[in-house]
Amino acid sequence: MRARVWGCRGSLPAPASDTVRYGGNTSCVELGVDKDIVLVFDAGSGIRLLGRDLAARGSLEIHVLLTHLHLDHLQGLAFFQPFWSDDVELHIWGPPSPTFSLAERVAAYVSPPLFPVHLSDVPSRPVFHDVPDEPWMIGSALVAGYPVVHQGPTMGYRVTAHQRTLAYIPDHEPSLGVDLGQLEPDWISGYRVAEGADVLLHDAQYSSEEYRTHVGWGHSSIDHAVTFAVAAQVDRLVMFHHDPAHTDTELESLRDEAQALWVGRHPPVLAAEGMELRLGPEGVAIDSPSSAEPSQPVPLSD
Numbered sequence: 080m081r082a083r084v085w086g087c088r089g090s091l092p093a094p095a096s097d098t099v100r101y102g103g104n105t106s107c108v109e110l111g112v113d114k115d116i117v118l119v120f121d122a123g124s125g126i127r128l129l130g131r132d133l134a135a136r137g138s139l140e141i142h143v144l145l146t147h148l149h150l151d152h153l154q155g156l157a158f159f160q161p162f163w164s165d166d167v168e169l170h171i172w173g174p175p176s177p178t179f180s181l182a183e184r185v186a187a188y189v190s191p192p193l194f195p196v197h198l199s200d201v202p203s204r205p206v207f208h209d210v211p212d213e214p215w216m217i218g219s220a221l222v223a224g225y226p227v228v229h230q231g232p233t234m235g236y237r238v239t240a241h242q243r244t245l246a247y248i249p250d251h252e253p254s255l256g257v258d259l260g261q262l263e264p265d266w267i268s269g270y271r272v273a274e275g276a277d278v279l280l281h282d283a284q285y286s287s288e289e290y291r292t293h294v295g296w297g298h299s300s301i302d303h304a305v306t307f308a309v310a311a312q313v314d315r316l317v318m319f320h321h322d323p324a325h326t327d328t329e330l331e332s333l334r335d336e337a338q339a340l341w342v343g344r345h346p347p348v349l350a351a352e353g354m355e356l357r358l359g360p361e362g363v364a365i366d367s368p369s370s371a372e373p374s375q376p377v378p379l380s381d
């Protein structure tokens with residue numbers, strides 16, 4: 080199983096000279112398990128560049144797994160090249176809702192006045208699915224989606240293939256109204272998604288201080304992300320959904336904070352655009368793009 084991060088920013092794209100190392104595009108992670116089948120977590124602005132890459136690879140079966148319908152997880156869909164192709168098989172999965180179907184909720188964005196073309200006129204004619212209650216197979220991947228605490232219906236996803244598991248919970252506030260450290264596992268939001276995962280990509284939006292003024296906004300502080308991952312016995316935590324106000328340098332100090340709290344073998348790392356994760360029988364490898372390494376001052380030459 081191979082994953083690639085195409086966007087890991089939360090809330091709003093944040094392109095700027097001081098967000099280059101970790102990237103400004105919003106949530107999108109590609110997951111490859113089988114040849115010719117691509118799984119995609121979320122359709123944030125990062126999905127635009129993934130679409131260009133997929134178009135060059137030829138026709139495919141694509142499954143977009145939406146965690147929820149907030150714009151930072153949906154805004155790239157209409158700019159995803161396969162969306163406009165009539166020779167792909169495009170499936171879109173998302174959280175069930177008691178009020179509107181998934182297609183109706185996506186069409187609220189892909190229709191005038193917010194977008195010039197209506198969803199019903201899109202050439203790929205995507206097939207919409209509510210995430211089932213029980214795990215299901217996509218190719219040789221076992222996929223499970225479970226509701227997690229956020230704002231509105233929201234899923235976390237767990238994908239297992241070749242004895243390795245990757246979990247994805249980009250928007251999550253597991254500590255809302257509870258002391259995470261005191262809860263039995265079955266009472267922790269998202270526990271079933273992350274339990275024993277080899278890799279967890281998890282919300283790490285706020286510092287502890289910032290969280291105090293954002294209780295109930297649906298996101299985690301660094302210590303909540305670490306406490307949750309440790310409780311769920313996750314092997315590797317990848318900090319995800321970076322706040323748009325955080326610069327690269329600020330993200331690196333949040334990462335240092337997370338590493339100081341961590342008690343496992345592999346210290347947490349920051350998700351970065353271009354990051355590749357390989358999960359195989361021999362173990363897990365995470366390759367960060369070189370730009371995501373802390374920059375070293377280069378002496379000026381005359």
Ligand SMILES: [Zn+2]
Pocket residue numbers: 089090149151152249250320
């Ligand atoms: Zn989000």
Ligand SMILES: [Zn+2]
Pocket residue numbers: 147149229230250297
């Ligand atoms: Zn959200």
